[in-house]
């Protein structure tokens with residue numbers, strides 16, 4: 001159960017290159033953080049996994065199945081999504097938002113009527129407790145919660161269908177430092193419990209170093225680093241973030257100079 005990017009390129013309709021030629025693998029159960037400057041291609045990469053963007057070249061392979069319009073129906077229930085701005089229904093309750101994570105597995109008619117099977121309702125309640133929201137929160141409107149609490153709802157929703165993969169696009173961008181740590185620890189714990197691979201884009205290097213098993217760094221739509229936090233600490237961050245960085249620097253590093 002892994003996520004594989006094989007020479008993935010994405011050119012948008014206006015000609016902008018979102019991804020140039022990206023290849024790497026995230027093994028099952030790994031927490032993989034995607035780093036890179038603004039515009040490096042992090043969101044584009046995540047969107048290529050859940051079909052919100054389709055690669056112009058190459059392919060994304062989820063557990064051996066290439067992501068295409070035809071396979072998305074089968075793959076979507078196995079991919080949980082956590083968003084930067086939570087993407088919840090603000091006027092609906094915590095419980096309603098969490099159970100909405102099961103929509104890919106429920107017929108449209110039943111979903112419209114709010115008829116979720118008892119097992120799914122029980123799963124939703126258990127998840128809400130597990131992410132640290134007490135019973136008193138079940139019927140609260142999401143709009144009345146803090147950002148950190150809303151992201152806990154988003155995490156519970158993402159795990160409704162026991163996903164094999166979790167995509168998190170800057171999940172702590174709007175949260176304070178301690179809440180960010182708590183939220184990433186929660187995503188990591190839930191994913192490890194499940195054995196799910198996580199692909200999580202971040203701008204906070206300290207958090208990447210703290211939580212990642214694997215770090216992939218993008219620059220101008222290309223992979224400029226793929227390895228452990230320790231290896232990145234040895235290598236430094238110039239090749240990812242410095243505007244003036246150029247290739248000879250990485251060549252020197254490659255020969256250990």
Ligand SMILES: Nc1ncnc2c1ncn2[C@@H]1O[C@H](COP(=O)(O)OP(=O)(O)OP(=O)(O)O)[C@@H](O)[C@H]1O
Pocket residue numbers: 012013014016017018019036037038039040041042043044045
């Ligand atoms: N719908 C689109 N149409 C045209 N270009 C796009 C589109 N979406 C993204 N891009 C471009 O693709 C490149 C990569 O964007 P992307 O959003 O993937 O970067 P990012 O690393 O997630 O940035 P940030 O950290 O700011 O969110 C950028 O040049 C961006 O302007």
